[in-house]
Amino acid sequence: MKKYIILFCTIVSLFSCKNEKQPNGKINIVTTTTMITDLVKNIGGEHINLQGLMGSGVDPHLYKASEGDVTKLSQADIIFYNGLHLEGKLVEVFEKMKDKETIAISDALDKSTLIGSEYFASNYDPHIWFDINYWKQATQFVVKTLSEAIPEQKTNFEANGTKYIEQLNTLKNKVETTINTLPKEQRILVTAHDAFNYFGKAFNFEVVGLQGLSTATEAGVQDVQKLSAFIIENKVKAIFVESSVPKRTIEALQASVKSKGHEVTIGGTLYSDALGDAGTIEGTYIGMFEYNVNTIVEALK
Known part of the structure; x- marks a missing residue:
């Protein structure tokens, strides 16, 4: 517990350092879950520097920031995370970031449409990526955020977003066909x-x-x-x-x-x-x- 508190304080203190756009025009993006990393990669492509905190098989509910994460977070211009308390051990860190742009993907969604739970702290089910329509909305949200951050690449981000949404539409049609074979x-x-x-x-x-x-x-x-x-x-x-x-x-x-x-x-x-x-x-x-x-x-x- 003491080690986590020290790490938490170190992370917060580092956020007083403001970053500047790289000489090549790119900005540093940090993402939490692998789903969000994949989404931002599809939209940002070669026009951003992207690092994900979590890898395959990692449980975001229990994930704690490591010492290696401190550097990534301190150097980020934008941090994308799920929100809805999915990243239970990280949410307090994100909420205290004063000099970083922290973006919760779930902010793209109308909360009234989410599944609630009286037993869970956020009162909403955080597993929003399992609704493809939600993920399409998240795609548009990321396009908008990156376009505002790097206006000169707006056309590329919008083109990438359009392409990815088409792929999500194809995915939805394909899985619906498969599911319809099951009574x-x-x-x-x-x-x-x-x-x-x-x-x-x-x-x-x-x-x-x-x-x-x-x-x-x-x-x-x-x-x-x-x-x-x-x-x-x-x-x-x-x-x-x-x-x-x-x-x-x-x-x-x-x-x-x-x-x-x-x-x-x-x-x-x-x-x-x-x-x-x-x-x-x-x-x-x-x-x-x-x-x-x-x-x-x-x-x-």
Whole structure:
């Protein structure tokens, strides 16, 4: 705890240093989650210097700034983060930045359309990237922000944004076609935590997470027993591990179902709070989304 407080104070003190545009006209951008890094990369391209804080398999709910992050944050001109308390351990740092432009991607959205929760600190589900329409709005938001920061590149940012939104439209059509092969009564998605509610709302899935919206809260024995009864009652064929959440919780759920004389398979690993490895198809937002849908549909058929 003491080490985190010292690190926090160091970060805040460094934000008194104002940065200037690089000689090549680029500015320094820092992003938090891999989804946001991928989005900003698609819009900014070669016209920005981009660094992401989190990598593949990293849980943003539990992420703490490291000493290496201090330098990245102190040198940033713009910091893009998710907001809605997704980055639970970083949000206080962002809110205290006086000399940095900190941009919450969730500010692009109408809060009245978000999924709320009386059990979560922000009162909103932060997993907004699982609604493709929201991600299109986020794309437009990033285009606007970068265009204001580097006006001379506005045409390029707008062109990149248009191209990316076209790719998101193609993605939506493709995954809808795949999902439509799965009967509605089989669209029950059981995962490690409640990361897929926006996905469920968009594509007519009933979504049940073993943990809540944040992985900071651990599932107890009663949660496992309750969900195992639900799986048996609804004849759920498969449940899913998440890449950024330890798989032991889902394995415990599978064992609980088995102890009651029933079987449920682990249908695969889904990418929830982080993309796949950099350089892979799943390391992009579009590739991740398509992979998840294919994995879910194949396991539940």
